[in-house]
Amino acid sequence: MTQITKKVTLKDIAQQIGCSKAVVSTVLNRSKGNTGVSKGMREKIEQVALEMGYRPNFSSQSLARQRTMTLGAYIPPQPWGSIGSTYETVIFRGIEKACQELDYDLLVFNRFGDLRHEHCMEKLYQRRVDGLFLVHAHGGCDWLDGFLKTGVPIVGVDYSNPEPQVDALTFDNTGAIKGAVEHLVSLGHQRIAYLGQVGHRMVLDQQLRRDAYIAALKQMNLPMNDDWLLCEIDGPIPKGVDHYDETSRRTLNYLRSVPADQRPTAIITFNDRTALNLIQDLMQNGYEVPADMNVISVDDSYLCRVLRPRITSMSHPLEAMGYRATYMLQNRIENGVPEDNQGIHELYPSEVVIRQTTSTPRK
C-alpha cells in the first residue's frame, strides 16, 4: 500500500520528471489510445505516478470533463412506512452491482421518505448527476415534469404505467396475479379469494394487482364472489387501528361465517407482509396452513423463507431490474435521447416459487 500523505498532482509528477503536465495527463488517462508519446517517456511517467501514489482529483476531473460519474436515485415517499426499506434495498443491490461494473457512484435521496421532491431535485441538479433513477414510482406523478426539465437522463425502475418518453422497467403485476391463480388452479383450487389493501388511498401496485385478480378469475371462468375481495365490503379501516391486525380479524370473521363448502380454499395476498400476518393469525385461530387454507403472496422477499411454514410466493425480479436499469441509463447518458424520443419499456415477468403454504385443497 502506497503511503498517502500529501496530495500528488499532475504538476508534481511533471516537475519530478522534468516534463510538461500535458504529457503526463495524456499518458495517464488513455494509456491505450496511443497519442504519440515515446515509449520511454510513457514508462517513466507511469512508474513515477505509481511511486508517488498519484490519484486524479475527482472534482477537477468532473469539472474538466463535464461528467460526474455519479448517478442519483430518487424514491418517492411511500404511503406505507417502509419496512426497513427491504423492498428498495433489493433493487439497489442490482443497481450498485452494475454501478461498480460501470464505475459510477451512487447518490441516494429520500431512502427514508422524509424529503420533498423539490429538495431532491435541487440536490441532484447541484450535484450534476449524470443520470437519475426513479425507484418504485409510477407514471402520472405531478413531480415528474420537474425532473424531466432538468434534462438529466432518467430511467424508472419498478415503474408502472410509464409515460412514453421515459425509459422504464415495469413489473408485470397482472401476470404475477394470473400466475398465482394458475398455480392454485393447477393444484385443484376453484374458490380463490384476494386480500389486499383495504379502503381509500390505494397505491397503483395495489390497484393493479386487485384488478388483475378479478380479470384472471373472469378469464379462467372461476367462480366469483364480492366477499372474496376480502374485507373490502367492510369499508375503510379506522385510524389508529393496525391494518394487518384488522384485516386478519375481518378475514377470520368472514371465514367463520361461511359454511366450509362455500368457503374459499385459497387466498392470494397483495404482498409478503400481508401473507405473513394472515398465516400467523390463521394458525393461531386453529386453521392449518395449507391443510385448511392455502396462501400465496406476491414479491417473494426473504420473509417468505423465514416463516414456518415457508410461504409460496410470486417472484419479483427486483435485483435484475435494478441491474438492467443501470445499463439502460448508461446508454442514455452516452447516446443521448433517441431521435424518435421514445423511451424503452421492458416488462419483467413473475414466476411462482413453490414452498409450503400451497397444496391440493382439502377434499
Next chain:
Amino acid sequence: MTQITKKVTLKDIAQQIGCSKAVVSTVLNRSKGNTGVSKGMREKIEQVALEMGYRPNFSSQSLARQRTMTLGAYIPPQPWGSIGSTYETVIFRGIEKACQELDYDLLVFNRFGDLRHEHCMEKLYQRRVDGLFLVHAHGGCDWLDGFLKTGVPIVGVDYSNPEPQVDALTFDNTGAIKGAVEHLVSLGHQRIAYLGQVGHRMVLDQQLRRDAYIAALKQMNLPMNDDWLLCEIDGPIPKGVDHYDETSRRTLNYLRSVPADQRPTAIITFNDRTALNLIQDLMQNGYEVPADMNVISVDDSYLCRVLRPRITSMSHPLEAMGYRATYMLQNRIENGVPEDNQGIHELYPSEVVIRQTTSTPRK
C-alpha cells in the same frame, strides 16, 4: 419551478447585470456575512440569480474549497450473508438523517459485501470524501491502517473494541446480555441457556455476547451448565447444512434429553433471526412459547414485531448511533485531530423491550 435548460454560471449572471463575477460570488455564498456589498447590488444579484435559476457547480466548488461535502461509508464484508442488510439499514437511517441536516452527501461502499477494502480505499481516496464511517466493524482489523494513512477523519459506528486513536460508538454487548439475564431473573427464572453461533469463525459480537452470558451468570450466582451454551458441545456445523435448522434441531434434542426440572426455562439468543427460528421450531415441536420455554433475543429489529408471539428483545440503538456518529465526524472534519490524539469513545446501552416471549416460568 424554474425552467432549467442551459447551465447558468456566475459569469452569466455578472454579464447580465454588468458587474464582475467576484461580487456575484461574494453575495451568493455568504449573504449573511456582510462583506461590503451595497444593498442595491446585493438585491439585484439575488434577484437575477433566482430568475436565471442559478445553481453553483458542485465540482467547481469542491475544487476551489477543497471540500467535497461528501462522506463515505465502508462496511467490511460480513461472514454471514446479509439478511437484505436490514441491520446496517437502520444505522444508515440515522446517518442519512444527520447528513441531511448538515448538508453532506453520502457515498456507501460495499453495502453488499463484494468489494475488497483496497478497492474501497481507492475509491474513497479518489473521491476525496471529507470523512469516513466504518460501519459495524471492530478494532484490530489489518485493513484499518490503510484507511488511517489516508488522513481522512474516521469514525466507527457500532464498532467494538476500538483503537484509542479513532472515534467510535460502541454497543454495550455485555450490558445487553446482562440486561436480558436480569429481566429473566426478575420474572423468576434461574436456569437460563444461551444460543449463539456454533463452531469456528466467531465474529467479535458473537464472542462478546457469549462471554457476557457466562459472566452474567457468574456474577448473579445463577446455576451454570456446559450444555446451556446450547449446541456448542456438539461441535461445528457441517458445510451445506443450514445453521439455523441445525441449531434448532440440536437444541430440541437436548431439551428432550433432560428431565423437566433440570431443563432451562429460558433461552437467550444471539440475535433476532436466531430467536425467530428457534421459536418457530419450538412451537412446531409442541413447546408453547413462553409457557414451556421463554425466549429473549438481542437487537430488537422489526422481526420481533412481526412474528406471533412477538419477541421480547434487547434494544440496539443503531439509528441513534448513526445519527450521533455523523456529528462526531463533522466535528473531526471541522476541528481536526485533538492535540492528545485520543479518540472519543461512547458506549451505547441496551434496554429490554418486553413483548410476548417472556413471562414467569412454568411452576
Next chain:
DNA sequence: CACATATGGGCCGAGGAGGGT
C-alpha cells in the same frame, strides 16, 4: 486619509487543442 464598494486575476487540478522542433 479613511471608508465603503467593486474589480482583476490567480488559484484549485485536470483535459485537450494546436503549435513548435
Next chain:
DNA sequence: GACCCTCCTCGGCCCATATGT
C-alpha cells in the same frame, strides 16, 4: 511524422488592488 510543450478551458473562490466620496 514523431514527440513534447504552451496555453486556454471548466466554474467558483478570494486576495490584492483599484475607484470614488
